Amino acid sequence: MEANINNECGLCICSFSIGTDRIWVFEVPDENRGFISGWIFLFNCSAYYYSIAGGSEGLSSYIANTYAEYLAEHKEFDLLEESMPKGEGWVLNDDMSIAFDEEFSHAMKDAGFVMEESGRWRYRPRPSRKAAPQRKKKT
Numbered sequence: 001m002e003a004n005i006n007n008e009c010g011l012c013i014c015s016f017s018i019g020t021d022r023i024w025v026f027e028v029p030d031e032n033r034g035f036i037s038g039w040i041f042l043f044n045c046s047a048y049y050y051s052i053a054g055g056s057e058g059l060s061s062y063i064a065n066t067y068a069e070y071l072a073e074h075k076e077f078d079l080l081e082e083s084m085p086k087g088e089g090w091v092l093n094d095d096m097s098i099a100f101d102e103e104f105s106h107a108m109k110d111a112g113f114v115m116e117e118s119g120r121w122r123y124r125p126r127p128s129r130k131a132a133p134q135r136k137k138k139t
Helices: 056-073 094-110
Strands: 011-018 021-029 036-043 046-051 080-082 090-092 113-115 121-123
Touching (some): 011 094, 046 056, 056 094, 094 113
Antiparallel strands (some): 080 090
């Protein structure tokens, strides 16, 4: 039996606000270094785990659908509509979906992520600015 060699803990990759709700997205590390097993979406103080089993390309829709679930549990139906087929759950209504996607995308870009053509968010560290060398003053 191999020991778990992952010494990392979950990493908050972004946070943002929608109305009065504060949302955080955490990566949950896998037992294999360099991989994640899923995400924890924290809506105010309510945590939801989402497995990466569906692929990382759908992170935007995963978090939006989980937020719709959170809103339904808290009786915020004016921001929701029933998903198709009827009775299968809730999704954000069109206006809320657009606002949510804008805020989430902006937060991810601020955190240094870029969206690839596949729809997957990939971290791209910003190039560091090196300070200009200080010139010595002539005396």
